[in-house]
Amino acid sequence: MAYIELSGVTKRFGKVAAVNRLDLSIEQGECVAMLGPSGCGKTTTLRMVAGFEDLDDGEIRVGDRVISSKKKHFYLPPENRNFGMVFQAFAVWPHMSVFENVAFPLRIRKLPREEIQARAEEALKHTNLWSVAEGSPDDLSGGGKQRVALARALAIRPDVMLLDEPLSSLDPHFREEMRFEIKDLQRRFHHSILYVTHDQSEAMALSDRILVMKGGVVQQVGSPLEIYGAPANRFVFEFIGLSSFLQVALRDGRMEVAGASYAPPAPPPPELAAAGGAWLAARPNEIAFSTEGGVSGTVERKAYLGEVIDYRVRVGEAEVRVQKTRREPGPEVGETCGLIFARPRWYPLEG
Ligand SMILES: Nc1ncnc2c1ncn2[C@@H]1O[C@H](COP(=O)(O)OP(=O)(O)O)[C@@H](O)[C@H]1O
Ligand SMILES: [Mg+2]
Structure with missing residues (x-):
């Protein structure tokens, strides 16, 4: 008891x-x-x-x-x-x-x-x-x-x-x-x-x-x-630790972000797929850079925080935060890159 x-x-x-x-x-x-x-x-x-x-x-x-x-x-x-x-x-x-x-x-x-x-x-x-x-x-x-x-x-x-x-x-x-x-x-x-x-x-x-x-x-x-x-x-998600969010539309098993269509990094929950949209959430260290595939964005800022490099990547209206260690290769400011969400989580757009 x-x-x-x-x-x-x-x-x-x-x-x-x-x-x-x-x-x-x-x-x-x-x-x-x-x-x-x-x-x-x-x-x-x-x-x-x-x-x-x-x-x-x-x-x-x-x-x-x-x-x-x-x-x-x-x-x-x-x-x-x-x-x-x-x-x-x-x-x-x-x-x-x-x-x-x-x-x-x-x-x-x-x-x-x-x-x-x-x-x-x-x-x-x-x-x-x-x-x-x-x-x-x-x-x-x-x-x-x-x-x-x-x-x-x-x-x-x-x-x-x-x-x-x-x-x-x-x-x-x-x-x-x-x-x-x-x-x-x-x-x-x-x-x-x-x-x-x-x-x-x-x-x-x-x-x-x-x-x-x-x-x-x-x-x-x-x-x-x-x-x-x-x-x-x-x-x-936002209150605990660092967070990055993308608002996505979900249609026919695809996800749409800032006018482009992608295969989702993992299947979203059926109720969110049925609702037609969701927040795609990730921690900054759970997002990888890719030169082929991934959600397309442009690096706006790159800051060295000791062992960690902090990137701000523009994807349409959204700013996605990505963190990598110094030893990992990454894009430079102004370059376009692909973002791979290694551990996506999905939340309803309202609530
Ligand atoms: N004695 C009181 N009279 C009127 N409103 C109060 C009183 N105590 C707390 N509140 C209100 O109740 C809410 C919760 O306050 P509180 O429990 O102190 O929050 P926290 O400790 O999480 O900061 C707040 O909106 C606060 O303004
Ligand atoms: Mg208090």
């Missing part, structure tokens, strides 16, 4: 559904990243799980216990949900030592003094803060402050960790380092984690599964590999 279960979870602000009929289950010890552009409903979802927002519809369970239910008019208060939370802003108390920042929530819970000491010490050691425990959090870097927030969340021994863009205010260098630290902590403590981010590489690196959201609606849930390799729709 899933450890956390959201069913039909809906939240409206005025007429707009910030989160619309969201279903998600998270297993014990699993990290699920909630990924999507700004305003798509990630924070609202997290706040409903935390208990800071009620629901306009649906239910949330942890284990066999209902914690939020619209139908039953039941909401377990946030302080009675044993959740550890870390937010984007550095929520440390500057007038308390690092140690006190971590111990304070335990004092509120009226735990015995030895227990508080032991738990705070353990959490500080796991986050590499033990040596600065007596100092002020104000003397720490942004990464250090977020580690204090993480230690504070760990010390309560939470059932679930809720993290809302915890690394997005950090320098890129710290961000990568802390990804590994969070992943290590998850393995060690076997927490269930709901991790909100708009950064697809962070979601890929950290999570067991990714939920992609757009406009309050779930687009796809799957492993990082599934999300990257088999995106459910054009939005997911």
Whole structure:
């Protein structure tokens, strides 16, 4: 059985559904990243799980216990949900030592003094803060402050960790380092984690599964590999990694692009063939140059990005991005070339 279960979870602000009929289950010890552009409903979802927002519809369970239910008019208060939370802003108390920042929530819970000491010490050691425990959090870097927030969340021994863009205010260098630290902590403590981010590489690196959201609606849930390799729709394809799209007409088993007709690189799904057109999608590194055959285009730009050469190829109205390593031969700017789609994916023109 899933450890956390959201069913039909809906939240409206005025007429707009910030989160619309969201279903998600998270297993014990699993990290699920909630990924999507700004305003798509990630924070609202997290706040409903935390208990800071009620629901306009649906239910949330942890284990066999209902914690939020619209139908039953039941909401377990946030302080009675044993959740550890870390937010984007550095929520440390500057007038308390690092140690006190971590111990304070335990004092509120009226735990015995030895227990508080032991738990705070353990959490500080796991986050590499033990040596600065007596100092002020104000003397720490942004990464250090977020580690204090993480230690504070760990010390309560939470059932679930809720993290809302915890690394997005950090320098890129710290961000990568802390990804590994969070992943290590998850393995060690076997927490269930709901991790909100708009950064697809962070979601890929950290999570067991990714939920992609757009406009309050779930687009796809799957492993990082599934999300990257088999995106459910054009939005997911474009949001994850680099993408190239061609709008094609499909007629009599042929595909037409910018006034020319070609044999498709693979048979499109019958429903798209019946609809008469589709988006042909590919990653820039899944497109090959050919001197005979392939979709005809003209190289407009060629940029050297270290090991990779980035081409922009004009095909009618569209610009197709192709990436090759330096060692592979490729056309020059102004030359015409054929594009072979080695791993085509097809999406409907609308939706
Ligand atoms: N308290 C609120 N009152 C009105 N609208 C809100 C409130 N909180 C969030 N929203 C709206 O709900 C949508 C989702 O917001 P949010 O969950 O913060 O998105 P994200 O975290 O994905 O950026 C946005 O359109 C936002 O403007
Ligand atoms: Mg947010």
